[in-house]
Amino acid sequence: MKRILQTYSLGIVAIGVIFTFAFMAVFAYGVSPDNSPYANQMHIQLATQPPGTQISVLHKKLASPSEKTGLLQGLQSGFSLEYEEIPVTIAEKDSGIIRYEVIGSTLSKSISANDVIYDKSGNYLHSRVFHLGTDRYGRDLLSRLIVASRVSFVIGFIAVGISLLIGLPLGLLAGFYGGWIDRIVMWLVNVVWSIPGLLLVIALTLALGKGIFQVFIAIGLTMWVEVARIVRGQVKSLRERPYVEVAKMMGFSSGKIIWGQILPGVLHPVIVVSAANFATAILLESGLSFLGYGAQPPLPTWGGMVKDHWPYLLMGKAYLVLWPGLCILLLVLSFMMLGNSMRDFTDPRKKSL
């Protein structure tokens, strides 16, 4: 056990990181400070505040309050606001009227004390902390980061799912039957492979239109190639194994042989490749979002956040770019390391040591 922990320590750390991100992604609106849909509460006057900024806000009742969002729906797509947030510098309560000055303006305004929402201890001023500061639109950076992790996971799952859905059967058929089926599949593989991945994705998004679902499909359509190639190679060697010959001799149908004898032997390498593909998909999506082909605002993505803020790199506010960058790096690296560890773990030659 100790040996396993030592040998695969990196992989175990990777799993820890992945689970942390996964938790963040699943319960994004539960853990993020700004739990409005897409963490999209903007206060232009609060743009690019430094980390740790604390402000006071008044919660002004809405004229037509929307229905309170249920817990499940809220966790799924964010809690809609029941009030309007007004960041203030000074606020005084004076006989049923609250006078206040909005941040960034010296104009004094007033509001009826009945129109604001009080906290449990009866204060009309609520405090808000921007732990990682705010972005260029005055949105909470931390909340955006947390909500953006969803896109990365979903893109991973969908792209890997599509790549398996196409690559696995094609690889199995090509490897098992050989001949012209093999030639056609490999020709297709080579064609797709010869086109640079990012360009192909851009072409596909142009054809299918901009948007996050187009990106999902486009990335999945480029990644099946690798799955197909690896499955084909594996099947080709498994096909010659005596136990497959026995099944043939027994008169099992080809489908039964592929399903019962060959597929179990292919699964391990496929799992490993899928972990690496997961990482590749995240990276591709970030790249696309950076180029503006990916998710469209207000949906937050790490790549999009880098795109929004890269000029700040040289303006003393590099953290605006570094945080989403770090998230991409950590998640991609973790999936890569997980893939490596799994490859070692499932390698029978290493097992015998």
Add this chain to the structure above:
Amino acid sequence: MSELVSIHEVSIGVDSPIVNDLNLTIEPGERLGLVGESGSGKTLSALSLAGLLPGNVRLLKGVISIHIPGNMIQIPGATEKQLLQLRRQSLGFVFQEPMSALNPVMRCGDQLMENLKLGGKRSEKLRQSEALSWLNKVRLPNPERVMRAYPHELSGGQRQRLMIAMALCNKPKLLIADEPTTALDVKVRDVVLDLMDELCRASGTALLLISHDLQMVAQRCQTIAVMQNGICCEYGRAEDLVNNPKHPYTKALWACRPNPEHRLIPLPTVKEIIAGGKMDYEQFSESAWTLKGEALRRHPALLKARDVHFSYGSTQILRGVDFDLYPGESLGILGESGCGKSTLSRIICGLESIQKGTMSYRDGESYLPLEQQDRMWRAQHIQMIFQDAMAALNPNHRVGRILGETRKHFFPGETSADRKAVLMAMMEKMDLPTDGLDRFPHSFSGGQRQRICIARALLAEPRILICDESVAALDVSVQAQILNLLHKIRTEGGVSFIFISHDPKTVHYFCHRVLQMEKGKFIDHG
């Protein structure tokens, strides 16, 4: 002290010892044989000599001392540097599988020269000429070509010769050969062993020959140590061990070999002999055995092959094979590897299709041409057992699933409770543990795996069972058990055997009639 190596009360193991209190000495130039079944600890004992114990296996107690010129190395206590020098200059290794011991991406000549360099030969030119002369010494044809060849371009026997050259080129004091011929074709085994013998004698190198084959070792070594379960149970001069074995295990190893001149059925197994309980062995005289075979041949033949041809591309594998197989008969096919006997078996069971000639099978009163039947039909009547049982079982499935899907395939109408009962009965018949259905193939021993394969074949209830080298890869004692099992199946009736092997003794022992195959043809009906 005159001895080269002395192993004194050595125990080797992880936590509990695998090898127990081993005492051995090797004199300079002596040939010592270490005999035992797989798992008896003979390889570990040899590796401990070079400080090469794998993983967390350690020397638990005892001392190994090795005298090399001007120095004495003691394990434990030797530094890594001393061990390295020992391995480079004073020990040579020949392993079982030359392909995995050679670097597949390095030219043979370079590998040999690298060894010479490690042995201290500094000049490149000298190394080159030395390497060539060694390739000549091990009688590799066309040494210049071999220098430039990659390992995969050589045959198994040639690779093992190269290994011998690499092991001996630094004039070691001791050559350790671990099952050096097990992976080789029978035909070249003796040649390779002779060569090793001769070169060792010429240079005065001591030889530690490790094998499971007592007879082979007895022919080649002066002293023999027999190991059983990590304990050296008999250690002495080879003649004494052959003529007058003392330990029951040694006696058993001699007795359980199939011997056609002294045909005991069933074969005594090592376990029985050690337990001392004599079973009812039926001894068949040659004439009685022949009569029995003739009686079987009075019925109409079950399988008739006429003028069977087969070729791969331009290579002719089978050139006109004729034979009849009678119901209940065991037909032996004897031949060296490459003679086409495996191809013939693959044609019979339908893995290859017949190219010219006919093969007809008697079903009821009429003969049906085999090639017109589908695989399923053929498999119901003809089953084959392969040589490598591990490879013939899907490592990803439990035994219960492997056997169950076979039974379900042939008897789809059976209820699952009935099927389960059939499997349990089969496991019992095959002498396999009843919890075995829930285990994976790798958790069984080699003999048990072969039993699982036999069980799988029998679940189809075939009338012909082809055994293609089915006992060749097994230890002698396990071989005896499997042969007894096959015999039991035979006496229960209904199954004819085609028994294919390179080993004349096994074939003649088991079969009523033996056909000798050479270059794709039967040469002699006996």
